[in-house]
Amino acid sequence: GFLEEEVLRLHICASDGAEWLEEGTEDTSVEKLKERCLKHCAHGSLEDPKSITHHKLIHAASERVLSDARTILEENIQDQDVLLLITKRAPSPLPKMAEVSAEEKKKQDQKAPDKEAILRATANLPSYNMDRAAVQTNMRDFQTELRKILVSLIEVAQKLLALNPDAVELFKKANAMLDEDEDERVDEAALRQLTEMGFPENRATKALQLNHMSVPQAMEWLIEHAEDPTIDTPLPGQAPSGAEGAAAATPEAATGASTTEEEEARDELTEIFKKIRRKREFRADARAVISLMEMGFDEKEVIDALRVNNNQQNAACEWLLGDRKPSPEELDKGIDPDSPLFQAILDNPVVQLGLTNPKTLLAFEDMLENPLNSTQWMNDPETGPVMLQISRIFQTLNRT
Numbered sequence: 001g002f003l004e005e006e007v008l009r010l011h012i013c014a015s016d017g018a019e020w021l022e023e024g025t026e027d028t029s030v031e032k033l034k035e036r037c038l039k040h041c042a043h044g045s046l047e048d049p050k051s052i053t054h055h056k057l058i059h060a061a062s063e064r065v066l067s068d069a070r071t072i073l074e075e076n077i078q079d080q081d082v083l084l085l086i087t088k089r090a091p092s093p094l095p096k097m098a099e100v101s102a103e104e105k106k107k108q109d110q111k112a113p114d115k116e117a118i119l120r121a122t123a124n125l126p127s128y129n130m131d132r133a134a135v136q137t138n139m140r141d142f143q144t145e146l147r148k149i150l151v152s153l154i155e156v157a158q159k160l161l162a163l164n165p166d167a168v169e170l171f172k173k174a175n176a177m178l179d180e181d182e183d184e185r186v187d188e189a190a191l192r193q194l195t196e197m198g199f200p201e202n203r204a205t206k207a208l209q210l211n212h213m214s215v216p217q218a219m220e221w222l223i224e225h226a227e228d229p230t231i232d233t234p235l236p237g238q239a240p241s242g243a244e245g246a247a248a249a250t251p252e253a254a255t256g257a258s259t260t261e262e263e264e265a266r267d268e269l270t271e272i273f274k275k276i277r278r279k280r281e282f283r284a285d286a287r288a289v290i291s292l293m294e295m296g297f298d299e300k301e302v303i304d305a306l307r308v309n310n311n312q313q314n315a316a317c318e319w320l321l322g323d324r325k326p327s328p329e330e331l332d333k334g335i336d337p338d339s340p341l342f343q344a345i346l347d348n349p350v351v352q353l354g355l356t357n358p359k360t361l362l363a364f365e366d367m368l369e370n371p372l373n374s375t376q377w378m379n380d381p382e383t384g385p386v387m388l389q390i391s392r393i394f395q396t397l398n399r400t
Contacts, residue, residue, distance in 0.1 A: 007023050011080065013060070015086050015087060029069065029071050053088075100214065147331060148334055149342065157364065190208055191205060199222055282306075284306045288306055305324075350389045
């Protein structure tokens with residue numbers, strides 16, 4: 001009795017949002033399956049044998065990374081399972097000084113053409129009436145909606161986590177991850193290079209902040225602006241460190257001595273939530289603030305505009321000149337808890353499980369603060385599946 005091999009149909013989701021079905025039999029290896037997936041994506045990099053090793057397949061339901069050498073049967077993959085195709089991140093080596101300068105020069109040489117040049121080059125092309133506005137507002141609506149969803153999910157997650165007896169422990173671990181990026185404001189090594197050349201520290205700090213931490217550019221700036229009377233004025237939108245931070249960090253006066261351990265833990269959690277929330281405080285990009293203020297807008301308006309548009313100067317400028325929607329107040333509003341969208345998200349088992357994991361809460365908070373970080377959370381095996389479900393539910397309900 002020769003048995004026909006059973007064909008399994010697997011749902012593949014790529015990190016760019018593409019979804020499709022791949023077929024395989026139980027003896028297909030994970031590597032073979034990955035090869036087919038990459039052929040499907042065909043980014044033209046298939047001649048590059050490394051591209052296979054640069055991707056991994058993850059079994060969505062169990063969040064396991066599948067091993068290349070094993071077969072579908074050995075990895076216990078069932079018909080109709082969902083697999084995520086994700087690019088592995090390579091650790092990047094630290095650049096050498098000479099490379100940095102060469103890089104800077106290359107950047108200057110390869111500068112993109114400016115608007116004038118583009119208009120000159122495309123003057124004779126027929127114009128197509130593309131409805132770009134519609135595409136952009138759709139994207140923007142998703143961003144705005146996603147913010148509201150995140151604001152509301154954070155509230156739910158905080159309530160759930162406050163009930164978890166191990167929450168404080170879990171958060172200490174999670175906060176340790178967050179603290180790693182506390183000092184990213186100024187690159188210490190770069191600052192040392194400049195102070196050793198004899199520039200005063202506060203001036204060097206300002207130069208680095210204005211020049212994306214690039215030492216050669218900061219040096220150029222310092223030399224160029226040496227005569228400026230305002231060279232030592234701190235940048236707008238940059239909170240002075242020290243006093244203010246310390247005031248914010250002291251816990252409220254302890255209530256009477258009768259607090260039980262449980263209440264203490266709850267207070268500690270409140271503190272942790274506050275600390276996370278403070279991280280969400282927006283830091284405006286100093287260069288953009290200066291450029292927009294030069295157009296005649298005042299600092300508060302400019303900072304609002306940049307906050308609404310995630311520090312993107314052109315978008316902020318359009319917002320200032322346009323109808324100023326969404327308004328800064330809307331950014332902290334959650335979504336209507338009775339809306340079908342929110343109900344569907346809360347009913348989703350992947351989301352429910354995710355909300356009990358402190359890392360999800362940190363991911364949500366981080367995405368509110370830096371929307372550009374959402375890709376790294378999408379690729380994280382713990383938070384990725386939750387984000388995938390939220391965006392799927394959003395897209396499904398938006399089509400109707």
